Amino acid sequence: MTASSRALSFNSAAAQYEASRPSYPSALFDAVEEFLGRPLTGTRVADVGAGTGIATRLLSRRGAEVIGVEPGGEMAAQFREALPDVPVVRGDGNALPLRDASHDLLTYAQSWQWTDTTRSVPEALRVLRPDGALAVWWNTTAFDVPWISAQHERIARHCGVTARSSVRPSDEEAVELAGLSGLRVVRRQIHWQRTVSLDTHLGNIGSRSAFLVLEQASKDAFFADERGRLQDLFPDGSVEEAYVVDLLIAAR
Template sequence: MDDRTPSVAPHQHPDLRLSFGPAAFAYAAHRPDYARAAARWALESAPGPRVLDLGAGTGKLTATLVALGVEVVAVEPDPAMLTELRRSLPAVRALQGSAEAIPLPDASVDAVLAGNALHWFDMAVAGPEIARVLAPNGVLAGLWNVLDDRVEWIAGLARAGGGAAIGPRDTFTGWRAETARAHLPKDGGAARFGSAEQRHFPHGQLRTADSLVATLATRAGILVMPERERNAALSGIRAYLEKEPETARGEFTLPMLTGVLRVRRL
């Protein structure tokens, strides 16, 4: 899933929340995976190996979890995204469902992870659902891939992209300020969650100017724009990349971090 911080709760923005399906193939092709060290830290205190990737999209985080050797089940509401996940990871059990209606039994997983998706959940409903499927002492963690705006040209890119392509939570500075506890359950029903922990891990993605523009074009804020506005926004980003020495010629490593927000079910 994705990205921009809306002016009201994301679950109240169906156009944004459900904008990814038509771009499922591009999402699968261009979105980055997640730093393995980040996923490893998210899971380090889980009581067992059973992991739910919730809001799994096309399986970017799912693939990272498979590489770590845990037992993964993926749940995704969008049929097009789910089709891409099943195509790329046919051995993974992948179910249609949502954070607010998880198609799994009580206490059936040791950890629930969400990659660039936790901010889309309606936690008033999803919090008790997540608590229901988590085993005692299970872990809930959100992971976000963010641009490292401590790097000068990334800070410039964020300004060139504007709020639609690169929102406050899409850069490291914004993520660190906005994410802590903001998207975690306030109440897990009969269960409770402990104190939140936040960490970030170095990550990167090999890109060209063209492929970075294609990546940013899969952002929810861009996807729901009228075509003329979308083209203008992407043209501005392309013009910026074509004049920056770090990005104007050939391939470069996009400086990123995978941020993690982790909490334990008590």
């Protein structure tokens, strides 16, 4: 399974993605504004790999003049339904359908890993204005919460992937971004929480690419077992999720 195939696997679960994926805390956008040295109001932003528009809507609420860039047809359709007044164009971070020096900020919420950095970094530099910046972030695993760390291990084993032992991006990824771009890179980590239903929590896990490419029987077996575990932990059916937003901001 190639990276591009996994990236496009989200199309098969676009509605599930929109309904269950976590949003982002206001402190994330405070950090971006602090780095920029100005409010997002009036800032020309392209949200790259916008998905269903989860980050895009928060940028728009901050007053940014934002456009979504999304490769997947079903994901873009969910975007248009959720944000009918915000434009979205088809494309990805490796070949941005945007003019040279046209944007103040490029954002990549959960999407930087789907790009080829030898292509996406030059594309970002092409599209950014001379004083522009790019912001890359992920909602990552809160390893300091025991049940979340244990669940992370179970997911990795079931999906046949290597369990991470730290949040992303790694220090090496930050160094790579700075080296490829020649930009000044700042890293921030922001802890936050949300409380959701058990069904929403499981739907969020099931919307990840590692699960979307599995056979249905394999997914069913995992979620049946995981539901039982979580019902013991959260008998009222409300799951307290914890996240660490890991943020890289880069500018000339």
